[in-house]
Amino acid sequence: MRAVVFDLDGTLIDSAPDLRAALNRTLAARGLPALDAARVQAMIGDGAKALVMRGFAAFGRVAGDAELADFLTDYQANATVETRVYLGIEAALTAIRAAGHQLAVCTNKPAAATHIILSALGLEGFFPVVIGGDSTAYRKPDPRHLAAALAALDAREAVMIGDHENDMATARELEVPSIFAAWGYGVATGTYTARSAKDLPGIIAGL
Numbered sequence: 001m002r003a004v005v006f007d008l009d010g011t012l013i014d015s016a017p018d019l020r021a022a023l024n025r026t027l028a029a030r031g032l033p034a035l036d037a038a039r040v041q042a043m044i045g046d047g048a049k050a051l052v053m054r055g056f057a058a059f060g061r062v063a064g065d066a067e068l069a070d071f072l073t074d075y076q077a078n079a080t081v082e083t084r085v086y087l088g089i090e091a092a093l094t095a096i097r098a099a100g101h102q103l104a105v106c107t108n109k110p111a112a113a114t115h116i117i118l119s120a121l122g123l124e125g126f127f128p129v130v131i132g133g134d135s136t137a138y139r140k141p142d143p144r145h146l147a148a149a150l151a152a153l154d155a156r157e158a159v160m161i162g163d164h165e166n167d168m169a170t171a172r173e174l175e176v177p178s179i180f181a182a183w184g185y186g187v188a189t190g191t192y193t194a195r196s197a198k199d200l201p202g203i204i205a206g207l
Contacts, residue, residue, distance in 0.1 A: 001100045001101055001102065001157070002101050002102070002155065002157040002158060002159060002204070002207065003101070003102045003103075003104060003149070003150055003153045003155030003157065003158040003159075004096050004101045004102065004103050004104070004158070004159055004161065004204060005103075005104045005105070005106050005146060005149050005150070005158060005159070005160050005161065006103070006104070006105050006106070006127075006161050006162070007105075007106065007107055007140075007160075007161065007162030007163060007164065007167045007181070007184075008105055008107035008109055008114060008117070009044055009045070009107065009109060009163075009184075009185070010044065010045070010162075010163035010164065010181065010184030010185035010186060011086075011161060011162050011163045011167075011181045011184050012085065012086065012089055012105070012123065013083055013084065013085055013086065013089075013117065013121065013123075014083065014084050014085075014086060015044075015079075015083045015117070016037065016040060016041045016044060016185065017037075017081075017082035017083065018075065018078060018079055018080065018081050018082050018083045019040060019044060019051065019075065020035065020037055020040040020041075021078065021081070021082070022071055022074040022075035022078060023035065023040060023051060023052065023055045023071060024040075025074055026052065026055070026067060026070050026071045026074060027055060027056070027059070029070065030056075030061070030067070032056070032059050032061065033059075035055060035058060039058065040055070041185050042185075043055065044185055045108065045163075045164040045166055045185065045186060046108055046139070046166065047108035047109065047110075047133040047139055048068065048071060048072060048075070048109065048110055048113075048133070049068055050108075051071075052067055052068050052071045072110065072113070075113060076112060076113050076116055079113055079116050079117050079120070080116070080117055080120040080121060083117060083121070084121075085121050085122075085123065086183060086197055087196070087197065088196055088197030088198045089123075089197045090122075090123070091197070091198070092197045092198060092200045092201055093123070093126045095201040096200065096201055096204060097126060099201065099204070099205065101204065102128070102129075102153045102155060103126050103127050103128070103129075104127055104128070104129035104130070104131065104149040104150075104152065104153055105118070105127050105129070105130045105131065105149075106131045106140065106145060106146050106148075106149045106160070106170075107130075107131070107132055107133065108132075108133040108139045108140055108145075108166070109132060109133055110132050110133055110134050111130065111131075111132025111133070111134055111135050112132070113132075114130055114132045115130060118130065128153075129149055129152040129153055131145065131146075131148050131149045131152070135148065136148045140164075140166040140167060140169075140170045141165070141166040141167075141169040141170050141173070142170070143170050143173035143174045145170065146158075146160060146170045146171065146174055146176075147174060150174075157176075158174075158176045159171075159176060159177045159178065159179060159204060159207060160174075160176060160177075160178045160179070160190075161178070161179045161181060161194070161200065162178070162179075162180070162181060162184070162186075162188075162190075163180065163181040163182075163183070163184020163185055163186045163188070164184070164185070164186040164188060165186060165187075165188040167180075167188070167190075168180060168188045168189060168190045171190070171191070177190075177191040177192065177207055178190035178191045178192070179191065179192045179193070179194050179200065179203055179204075180192070180193045180194070181194055181197075182194060182195050182196075183195070183196060183197070
């Protein structure tokens with residue numbers, strides 16, 4: 001039995017459309033133009049604050065607490081308009097849980113938004129532990145963020161699954177294996193690579 005810890009955005013769900021929409025509405029409220037999908041997707045992975053700061057920096061502006069608060073309010077109200085679970089994820093989660101492994105989410109997204117999304121998309125029941133970007137004083141790639149998820153599960157063996165270098169770096173620091181989700185937003189190198197969600201149960205079984 002092992003703790004199987006998932007990143008959220010770009011790993012379990014394709015959330016880029018709703019993140020982009022909320023960011024662009026926040027920009028528009030300050031008289032700034034919209035960012036295209038490719039630019040926003042490249043900004044995802046370090047949490048809401050980093051996303052908002054990068055969005056405003058693209059126009060030479062500095063985002064503060066008010067901009068972040070507006071984005072979070074908008075996003076939490078519209079977090080599942082276009083967001084979808086990646087193909088094969090639910091079947092993979094079912095198989096991994098049936099094999100006796102414990103599941104958790106470790107994401108830099110704020111915990112409130114994470115719970116809203118997991119509940120709306122029918123995934124919350126898979127994850128007894130959810131560690132958001134504001135659940136601890138740390139965020140990925142700080143290994144203490146992932147360590148908090150493992151402590152909550154009281155797990156000694158673990159694997160981290162994600163689509164971002166932050167996920168892979170966090171796993172390396174804790175000396176646990178990682179699986180790079182190649183269908184996501186980032187480019188990284190993990191201990192293993194899954195080309196699709198259906199690959200995950202087999203990789204985990206072979207650890």
